Amino acid sequence: MADPLPYSEKVMDHFTNPRNVGEIIDASGVGKVGNPVCGDVMKMYLKIEDDRIIDVKFKTFGCGAAVATSSMVTEMVKGKTIQEALTITNRAVAEALGGLPPKKMHCSVLAEEALRSALKDYYQKQGKEPPFKDKEHPHEHEGETCL
Numbered sequence: 001m002a003d004p005l006p007y008s009e010k011v012m013d014h015f016t017n018p019r020n021v022g023e024i025i026d027a028s029g030v031g032k033v034g035n036p037v038c039g040d041v042m043k044m045y046l047k048i049e050d051d052r053i054i055d056v057k058f059k060t061f062g063c064g065a066a067v068a069t070s071s072m073v074t075e076m077v078k079g080k081t082i083q084e085a086l087t088i089t090n091r092a093v094a095e096a097l098g099g100l101p102p103k104k105m106h107c108s109v110l111a112e113e114a115l116r117s118a119l120k121d122y123y124q125k126q127g128k129e130p131p132f133k134d135k136e137h138p139h140e141h142e143g144e145t146c147l
């Protein structure tokens with residue numbers, strides 16, 4: 001059997017005790033993304049008032065790193081303005097967790113994409129064009145497997 005991956009204490013903490021799990025019924029924006037390689041799925045709900053994220057919840061069907069990065073990104077965006085939230089990258093989320101094993105970096109992409117997808121939905125619900133483009137993470141999806 002393979003050795004367990006070297007996860008940081010923070011990753012283990014957010015995996016075993018994830019923050020902000022659940023859904024927001026009257027969410028301002030909902031994002032759902034999936035990783036086509038491993039099949040993991042993440043859903044994020046945002047409550048936005050005056051351009052500020054006042055509440056955020058998530059549901060993730062996925063690996064430990066996906067759960068931990070979802071949990072961390074919700075902590076990072078709560079209380080932030082939309083513009084501030086858009087500056088959060090998957091790498092910043094991974095760093096805030098004390099790092100991820102290289103083969104699990106692609107899981108953090110899901111967290112960033114779920115956030116951007118929920119923000120996109122927020123703008124679209126108001127009939128507005130999102131003021132940002134979809135981001136490409138070309139190398140972090142390729143050749144990864146669900147471990």
Ligand code: FES
Pocket residue numbers: 035038039040062063064065066106107110145146147
């Ligand atoms: S998100 Fe699928 S293996 Fe982590």
